[in-house]
Amino acid sequence: MGFFEKLKSGLTKTRQNFTDRISELVGMSAKVDEDFLEELEMILLTADVGVKTTEKLIENVRQAAKKKEIKGTEDVLPFLKKQIAAMLKDDGVRTRIGARPTVILVVGVNGVGKTTTIGKLSNYFRLFNYKVMMAAGDTFRAAASAQLKIWGERAQCDVIAHGEGADPAAVVFDALKAAKARGIDVLFIDTAGRLQNKVNLMNELGKIDRIIKREIPEAPHEVFLVLDATTGQNAITQAKVFTETTKITGIVLTKLDGTAKGGVVVAIREELGLPVKWIGIGEGIMDFRPFEPDKFVDALFATDEPEE
Incomplete structure (x- = not known):
């Protein structure tokens, strides 16, 4: 099975909760009126597209209907597909690798799949x-x-580690020294994921950042925030906390294959202004790929009818 087919399959629950329900609404509605828009709004919110993003999409549909860009309810899905594709569009750069070593700091709460x-x-x-x-x-x-x-x-890569309870900054310092000495191209740094006390989180990330910059002034080159797609709007809340404590350059979204809340991808991009850079759609080591907005939208709006 190709990656697009896996993505399409992985988004089945989201599609059933999103585009399939919109198709049902279209089939039951004669025109794009306020009753139709109210039902559409509920569907978008249930799919975790987010309040602000939903309001924007609903208003765009309303205005398009007034201008006759949307002539009937059957035009709503193609219109939404085009709107969401535009929202997700980004510069296409998934990971900036140039410096040696390129330092990538990975943050996120425990349980989201950060280490994986x-x-x-x-x-x-x-x-x-x-x-x-x-x-x-x-x-x-x-x-x-x-x-x-x-x-x-598994990945045939060196790992720099200290004992449990050690100073994370000391681990990072040793890893930076080793990466430079061994000619490493890419250094990934795992971090603790504690949101219970934002002060501790901020202090720890701040200390790690200072250690990194002391060794490599322009680093970290990327800061990836890992979010669990199954948590829906909670992922947005987590992202807001982390953007307060460190400069996030992109989102890694895990467990897209096990959720009906895949609409959160749109909310993350539109409400937080952060690009989704990588997605996980399975347990396998290869079920992890760069996020491609066009393919995501195609998979989200795909039909489940067999191709000829």
Whole structure:
């Protein structure tokens, strides 16, 4: 199965909760009136497209109907597809790799798949002949370092780790020194994911950032925030906290295949102004790819009818 087919399959629950329900609404509605728009609004909100984004889409549909750009309800889905494609459009750069080492800081709360993300990204770049290293900067969570070491073996990458409870900044310092000494192309840095106390999170990330900049002034080159798609609007809340504490350059969205809330991709881009750079749509090491807005929209608005 090709990646687009996997993406289409992975978005089945979201599609059933989103485009399929809009199709049903279109089939039951004679015209684009306020009753229709109210039902459409509820569908978009249920799919976790977000309040602000939903309001914008509904107003755009309303105005398009007034201008006769939308002549009947059957024009609504194609119109929404075009609108969402425009919202998700970005510069297409998934990871900026140029410096050696390129330092990528990975942040996010526990349980979103942060360590797994680092493992799969490391494997992805190794397959493109980059020399990759991982730093086990999450010394707070039990077994986080051990989990990263397992991924290091799978991805055939070096892992720099200290014992549980060690100073994360010390791990990062050692990893930066080792990366420079070994000619590493890409260094991924795992971090602890604690939101209970934002002050601790801010202080820890600030300390790590200072250590990185002392060794490589222009780094980190990327700061990826990992979000779990199954949490829907909670992912937006998490993102807001992290954008207050560090400069996020892009989102990694995991577990898109297990959720009906895939509409959160649109909310993240539109409400936070952050590009989704990578997505996970399965458990396999290769079920992790760069996010391509056009393919995502095509998969989201695809029909489940077999192709001829």
